[in-house]
Amino acid sequence: VTGCEFVGNVASGRGGAIFTSGRVVDIRDSVFSGNVAGNTGAVFIERNLADSTPPPARTSIIGCRFDRDTSGAGAVEVVVSRDDLVFANNVVVGAVGGTTRPLVQITPSGQTAIG
Numbered sequence: 044v045t046g047c048e049f050v051g052n053v054a055s056g057r058g059g060a061i062f063t064s065g066r067v068v069d070i071r072d073s074v075f076s077g078n079v080a081g082n083t084g085a086v087f088i089e090r091n092l093a094d095s096t097p098p099p100a101r102t103s104i105i106g107c108r109f110d111r112d113t114s115g116a117g118a119v120e121v122v123v124s125r126d127d128l129v130f131a132n133n134v135v136v137g138a139v140g141g142t143t144r145p146l147v148q149i150t151p152s153g154q155t156a157i158g
Contacts, residue, residue: 047073054080057120058087059112065090069103075118076110082120084112089122103129110136119147 049060056062059078061070068088075085086109088102102123112118118135121128135147 044069044073045071049073049075049085050077052078056081057083059084059114061086061088063088067102070105070107071103072106074108074110075112076108078112080114082114084114084118085109086119086121088120101129104131104133105129106132108134108136110134117147 044061052060054062057080059080060075061068067090070086078085080087086104090102102121104119104121109118121130130147
């Protein structure tokens with residue numbers, strides 16, 4: 044996904060704009076604005092951590108803007124091992140998340156990119 048705008052999308056569960064499971068995802072130079080979800084406002088990505096074969100590529104979120112994405116959790120949640128993710132040069136502003144969850148959460152490593 045490159046150069047796209049995701050504006051005002053709604054989901055009852057996770058990922059108001061993008062929800063994917065088991066795939067390598069490459070998101071670049073895109074805008075996520077005003078997306079709403081019950082849990083994880085803009086983007087939810089989950090890789091199959093039980094698969095022992097190395098992934099063919101890393102999941103990447105590069106050069107994106109997350110603006111006023113609302114949920115019970117935060118703007119972005121990525122469930123991969125830390126070595127399988129590139130999260131760089133992104134801007135997160137005005138996101139509304141739950142009081143105990145960061146705006147961007149990377150699990151299961153427990154690393155938080157933006158708190």
